[in-house]
Amino acid sequence: MAMIQVNGLKKSFDGLQVLKGVNFSVDAGDVIAIIGPSGSGKSTLLRSLIGLETIDGGSITVDGASFVADGVYTDARSMRAITLKMGMVFQNFNLFPHYTVRKNCVKPLMMVKNVPEAEANALCDKLLAKVGLSDKAEQYPSHLSGGQQQRVAIARALMLNPEIMLFDEPTSALDPQLTGEVLSVIKQMAQEHMTMVVVTHEISFARDVASRIIFMDGGTVAQEGTPKQLLEESPSPRLAEFLGQVVR
Amino acid sequence: MDLNYVMATFARVGAGIGTTLKLFFITIVLSLPLGFLITLLERCRVAPLRVIAKTFVYLMRSTPLVLQLLFIYFGLPLLPGIGKYLELQRFTATIVGFVLNYAAYFAEIFRGGLLAVNQGQHEAAQVLGLTPAQTILHIVLPQMMRVAMPSIANETITLVKDTSLMFILAVPEVLQFAKSAVSSTGKTFPFVVAGVIYLVMNLIVTWALRRIEKKFEY
Numbered sequence: 001m002a003m004i005q006v007n008g009l010k011k012s013f014d015g016l017q018v019l020k021g022v023n024f025s026v027d028a029g030d031v032i033a034i035i036g037p038s039g040s041g042k043s044t045l046l047r048s049l050i051g052l053e054t055i056d057g058g059s060i061t062v063d064g065a066s067f068v069a070d071g072v073y074t075d076a077r078s079m080r081a082i083t084l085k086m087g088m089v090f091q092n093f094n095l096f097p098h099y100t101v102r103k104n105c106v107k108p109l110m111m112v113k114n115v116p117e118a119e120a121n122a123l124c125d126k127l128l129a130k131v132g133l134s135d136k137a138e139q140y141p142s143h144l145s146g147g148q149q150q151r152v153a154i155a156r157a158l159m160l161n162p163e164i165m166l167f168d169e170p171t172s173a174l175d176p177q178l179t180g181e182v183l184s185v186i187k188q189m190a191q192e193h194m195t196m197v198v199v200t201h202e203i204s205f206a207r208d209v210a211s212r213i214i215f216m217d218g219g220t221v222a223q224e225g226t227p228k229q230l231l232e233e234s235p236s237p238r239l240a241e242f243l244g245q246v247v248r
Numbered sequence: 249m250d251l252n253y254v255m256a257t258f259a260r261v262g263a264g265i266g267t268t269l270k271l272f273f274i275t276i277v278l279s280l281p282l283g284f285l286i287t288l289l290e291r292c293r294v295a296p297l298r299v300i301a302k303t304f305v306y307l308m309r310s311t312p313l314v315l316q317l318l319f320i321y322f323g324l325p326l327l328p329g330i331g332k333y334l335e336l337q338r339f340t341a342t343i344v345g346f347v348l349n350y351a352a353y354f355a356e357i358f359r360g361g362l363l364a365v366n367q368g369q370h371e372a373a374q375v376l377g378l379t380p381a382q383t384i385l386h387i388v389l390p391q392m393m394r395v396a397m398p399s400i401a402n403e404t405i406t407l408v409k410d411t412s413l414m415f416i417l418a419v420p421e422v423l424q425f426a427k428s429a430v431s432s433t434g435k436t437f438p439f440v441v442a443g444v445i446y447l448v449m450n451l452i453v454t455w456a457l458r459r460i461e462k463k464f465e466y
Contacts, residue, residue: 050375084377094372098390098466111386112377140466160376 009058020219029193033206036216042199087157091169093149095141102137127155147178167198261441264422268411275346283354308352317345338417361396394464401457
């Protein structure tokens with residue numbers, strides 16, 4: 001069954017149409033890599049899925065529940081419930097700078113789901129171990145490297161036990177060495193069959209980890225398929241041109 | 249000048265400290281939350297509320313506080329119809345004027361503080377499922393306060409000195425007592441005493457503010 005179903009998604013900014021009727025679906029356990037040139041609408045598409053952008057037309061269904069039907073959003077309460085099925089990781093981490101790593105993780109869970117502090121702390125310890133940052137729990141984000149901050153952001157998102165994880169260019173603000181440590185965490189999650197949608201410029205990561213690649217160009221899905229189909233067997237001329245520019 | 253005279257002058261002028269402190273604390277306690285409310289109104293979706301909030305801040309910051317005090321005490325009762333309900337006692341009128349005036353300044357300080365909180369913080373809070381109220385209280389407010397604290401401290405020190413403007417409505421406070429002591433004795437020493445009292449009060453306020461500022465650091 002489709003975890004996310006998107007039909008005819010349209011979005012404009014100040015009269016400029018960024019998404020021109022996008023269709024795609026994500027099945028449980030899928031790891032979707034969305035690639036494409038800047039301005040192709042990748043990030044806008046991802047942000048629309050979790051309600052950070054208000055779309056102008058089309059439908060989004062998440063885990064069987066209608067988020068937007070023909071451009072009409074469901075009520076606020078349902079929207080929040082659907083949003084909570086998804087976790088999101090941003091390009092710029094967006095950790096809360098006034099909270100320690102531990103508080104970044106436990107506070108949202110305690111506020112949103114009224115989970116007792118001891119229980120939240122136990123889960124936090126488990127997830128920080130998973131992302132390899134057990135020793136950083138009492139540090140403030142400003143004392144961490146970008147790669148460490150992004151791994152905390154992943155742990156924070158996982159605290160709420162989402163069914164789907166969305167990554168918006170998670171390594172674009174990192175240098176190559178730190179990129180690796182973040183990608184290996186995402187890889188590990190893929191092996192655990194977490195459903196994920198990753199907007200990325202890391203073509204080799206898409207090749208190794210994604211179950212499907214979506215190539216966005218000019219506000220539409222220009223081509224989609226398995227990494228093998230897209231990257232080796234039959235890239236469209238436009239995709240081949242794009243790959244030539246990004247793969248060094 | 250003997251010690252007895254100095255002590256007596258301090259006692260005489262110092263009799264006003266109670267009123268001065270009362271105005272100071274009431275103004276701080278009421279104008280900070282009111283200021284934050286005005287900041288939120290300036291950013292709210294309802295256009296008329298935005299206009300009201302912005303006009304209020306403009307009026308309060310663009311006219312002298314002394315004039316505002318005179319208007320509240322002498323002017324409001326003259327308003328047709330509702331005037332008779334707006335006759336305030338001197339000290340009450342002073343409090344109203346100070347709270348409204350300082351709220352406008354604090355609103356402007358908070359506005360700057362809010363601009364310093366990254367939009368990504370709102371987005372992170374939203375996708376984590378925090379309600380708008382939780383986002384403001386737990387995420388935005390602490391970050392805003394860190395940015396706003398130095399300016400708030402500055403206003404607070406100004407407030408200690410501004411309490412002397414109560415003088416215009418003849419409310420008995422430090423400066424009022426000093427002036428009457430000068431008039432009755434013909435010596436200017438009571439003014440020096442008043443100065444020393446303000447200096448000491450601000451020494452304590454500055455120390456306290458520095459401690460509070462530390463609490464908002466991260």
